[in-house]
Amino acid sequence: MLGDAGEPDPPQASAARAAVDEHGATSEAADARKQGAVSPGQEGNHAPHFVAPLSYLRPLSRGQQQQPPSGGSDSRPGTRHKPMTPYDREQREGLRAIRAFLKVRTSYDVLPLSYRLIVFDTSLLVKKSLNILLQCGIVSAPLWDSKTSTFAGLLTVSDYINLIQYYWQNPDALGQIDQFKLNSLREIERAIGVNTIETVSIHPLRPLYEACTRMLQARARRIPLVDVDDETQREMVVSLVTQYRILKFVSVNVKETAMLRKPLRELKIGTYDDLATAHMETPVMDVIHQLVKRNISCVPILDKDGTLLNVFEAVDVIVLIKGSDYEKLNLSAGKALELRSDDFPGIYTCTVNDRLDTIFDTIRRSRVHRLVIIDEAKQLKGVLSLSDILEYALNSPLGDEDEQ
């Protein structure tokens, strides 16, 4: 182990910065709870905090109808044939500003002056790596092969989930699993036919735009920054940046995000169909299988009427296998969620009437990783992930020829 990789806040973002790692407790989380906590008062004693900050900023006016995202005309710039309205133009200017900003800023710009970086040597035991993640309150770490002195990919929650899958298929191999080192994870992943450790990386001086593009292409939610040491010509892991960090950097620095005033129902960003969901009673292993099969980072937990009760997140598996105690994998999703730490920041929700300007505002103020889209009766409508926002910000047509 060489040193640290928590997720530093962008320097410009210090006023709104969160205190700890991306899934750790934050003072903002406490603020959010004060501001928007609505206890669902349902199932089990683990009632999550529901945070719908956007509704507080801009309550629905009377008579404003909830519309399914598929309703209404497609007014995304470039996808309609009608002439552009001032409203369309404003949205387009907002997107242009974000793209221009991401093209002139680099990943170095996102890093604060001082930060920690935790890197795991590939000869570390998997179970020890898990303890270190838990102790440090982080959810990923770059890997280093000290035999070849090279960067060896990024260890993420997905790798622990893959290990769980392996255990589930080979329960008799528990003793062997306990002795697995990080460098054996790739073989395990190949053996069960799943995606192997992420190897995508980027030089910290490349434009942020490129870092975003690489993450979207690789479906990675974070990307390690790898430089080459001038003297030794060896690779050097500098830090890593996440989709959240970049979007927060944008929200702090690009004032034109205020121009993104179209509601989600018009933009149609996010996923609304064929959602992976579960119930409190669903075995947690079934939920984990869904995470893997669909390559998603969350599964909303609903009651029998489709009301949102909670969200099982990929990071929730870490506590389930803490101390190599795989027994907890026999729990139901509801019971598994009760193991979450008390400082869980809550579930962020929005409606199809919310707009990207307020969503960026929420990202600036809170450590949001996704927003669950619900209606006024808390019925699940969709999921808006940071990757959906990034995809829209980078790749949606601008509706004119000189869009880039």
Ligand code: AMP
């Ligand atoms: P994420 O894994 O959160 O980065 O999301 C990757 C993609 O999967 C995004 O387009 C999300 O909208 C979508 N997604 C996230 N969660 C779910 C879910 N439970 N069911 C279906 N799609 C989802």
